[in-house]
Amino acid sequence: MPEINIERRIKRHIWPETWDMFAVCAPGLEKLLAHELDSMDLKNVGPVPGGVGFSAKLNQAYQVNLWSRLAGRVLLRLKDFRVRRFSDLTRQMESIPWEAFLAPEAKVRFQVTLKESTMGPPSLIVEESFRYICRRMRKMGLAEPELTHKEEPGRQMIMVRGVDRRATISLDTSGEHLHKRGYRLATGKAPMREDLAAALLMFSGYRGNAPLADPMCGSGTLGIEAALAAKNQAPGLMRGLAMEHWPAHRQPTWQHLKGEAQEQINPLNEKAPIYSTDRLAGAINLARQNAERAQVDQDINLYKANFFTLKPPTPEPGLVVINPPYGKRLGSVREAKDFAAKTASRLARVWSGWQVGVVLYRPEWVDFFKLKHAEYLVVPHGGVRVTLLTGLVP
Ligand SMILES: C[S@@+](CC[C@H](N)C(=O)[O-])C[C@H]1O[C@@H](n2cnc3c(N)ncnc32)[C@H](O)[C@@H]1O
Numbered sequence: 567m568p569e570i571n572i573e574r575r576i577k578r579h580i581w582p583e584t585w586d587m588f589a590v591c592a593p594g595l596e597k598l599l600a601h602e603l604d605s606m607d608l609k610n611v612g613p614v615p616g617g618v619g620f621s622a623k624l625n626q627a628y629q630v631n632l633w634s635r636l637a638g639r640v641l642l643r644l645k646d647f648r649v650r651r652f653s654d655l656t657r658q659m660e661s662i663p664w665e666a667f668l669a670p671e672a673k674v675r676f677q678v679t680l681k682e683s684t685m686g687p688p689s690l691i692v693e694e695s696f697r698y699i700c701r702r703m704r705k706m707g708l709a710e711p712e713l714t715h716k717e718e719p720g721r722q723m724i725m726v727r728g729v730d731r732r733a734t735i736s737l738d739t740s741g742e743h744l745h746k747r748g749y750r751l752a753t754g755k756a757p758m759r760e761d762l763a764a765a766l767l768m769f770s771g772y773r774g775n776a777p778l779a780d781p782m783c784g785s786g787t788l789g790i791e792a793a794l795a796a797k798n799q800a801p802g803l804m805r806g807l808a809m810e811h812w813p814a815h816r817q818p819t820w821q822h823l824k825g826e827a828q829e830q831i832n833p834l835n836e837k838a839p840i841y842s843t844d845r846l847a848g849a850i851n852l853a854r855q856n857a858e859r860a861q862v863d864q865d866i867n868l869y870k871a872n873f874f875t876l877k878p879p880t881p882e883p884g885l886v887v888i889n890p891p892y893g894k895r896l897g898s899v900r901e902a903k904d905f906a907a908k909t910a911s912r913l914a915r916v917w918s919g920w921q922v923g924v925v926l927y928r929p930e931w932v933d934f935f936k937l938k939h940a941e942y943l944v945v946p947h948g949g950v951r952v953t954l955l956t957g958l959v960p
Pocket residue numbers: 753754756757758759781782783784785786787788843844845846849871872873874889890891892896
């Protein structure tokens with residue numbers, strides 16, 4: 567009996583609703599992400615530090631998860647309220663239709679972030695929030711969820727955020743971080759995160775209509791992300807989502823959206839070949855395995871080459887993206903600095919007319935490159951802050 571009511575409730579109140587949502591991204595990428603989301607027909611798209619807010623129906627949450635190359639996860643804002651006393655939190659918690667979002671015996675994990683908030687210690691917030699969620703589920707005649715403190719696969723994240731006297735309760739729709747597209751099992755020493763690779767390409771103006779070179783390709787992320795973007799292949803096609811486990815999940819809708827995305831894959835523009843090279847044969851092997859899994863191995867020319875003797879692969883210029891070995895992660899900072907200077911002089915000597923997108927470990931190394939129309943962005947990556955530089959080789 568309760569299950570029938572839940573179905574009706576989902577149909578009447580969950581699917582027709584326009585929800586406030588929030589796409590999380592690495593700090594520094596907010597404007598690029600807002601630009602990406604703007605092209606998805608969403609309402610109220612607005613960047614704020616750490617991500618981009620928007621309003622959307624539930625089916626659009628699948629779309630953003632499926633298509634965003636820059637978002638780390640997509641959150642559904644369930645409540646936004648003023649906190650006067652602790653009972654405001656528990657009352658709001660119990661008023662949320664958890665029966666639509668938590669499958670029987672779901673494992674839930676909380677993430678509590680507090681800034682100048684008087685809401686109380688995080689442990690109490692977790693304990694009491696969970697107690698009120700269970701109360702609601704029991705009232706509906708449903709099995710209580712299980713609380714987990716572990717980062718285990720399949721857990722459903724609930725985020726509680728308190729800032730001054732306001733609080734929000736959000737639910738993660740994505741599950742594993744969205745940079746985990748599902749194609750990269752093999753990685754080299756310092757793989758680039760897929761969202762950062764996509765950001766470097768976007769920031770450098772890549773449109774998939776001119777040649778692309780990734781001459782220090784490692785496990786191949788930049789070339790693969792370029793091929794996915796150029797072919798209009800949705801980055802989320804190969805992975806699952808947390809919201810697939812919700813009672814409110816609509817499998818036919820999700821299947822339909824994935825089917826549509828599959829149909830929208832274009833062949834690579836023949837004027838826009840992709841070249842991924844590395845000085846190590848091992849890296850080329852890894853990149854090949856990853857490209858095969860991403861189903862873009864036929865679109866990337868992969869071979870062993872030393873950047874310092876390599877010439878541009880096509881007579882007409884395109885975009886060259888470089889993620890060189892850098893400080894802390896590979897060798898010393900001094901070596902990385904010399905390497906960046908050497909890379910800059912090689913570009914100046916033989917890559918004239920090419921647009922460059924390069925990852926630098928220190929912002930002051932931008933000066934080595936002397937690019938025309940140079941722009942840069944500072945973004946955290948792998949425990950350090952890296953600089954993404956783009957511009958034209960004069
Ligand atoms: C930071 S890693 C690139 C990581 C890559 N973006 C990925 O996602 O896996 C740097 C790469 O530069 C390569 N490399 C270093 N010196 C090179 C050179 N002179 N020519 C070509 N590749 C080089 C290394 O073998 C390594 O694979």
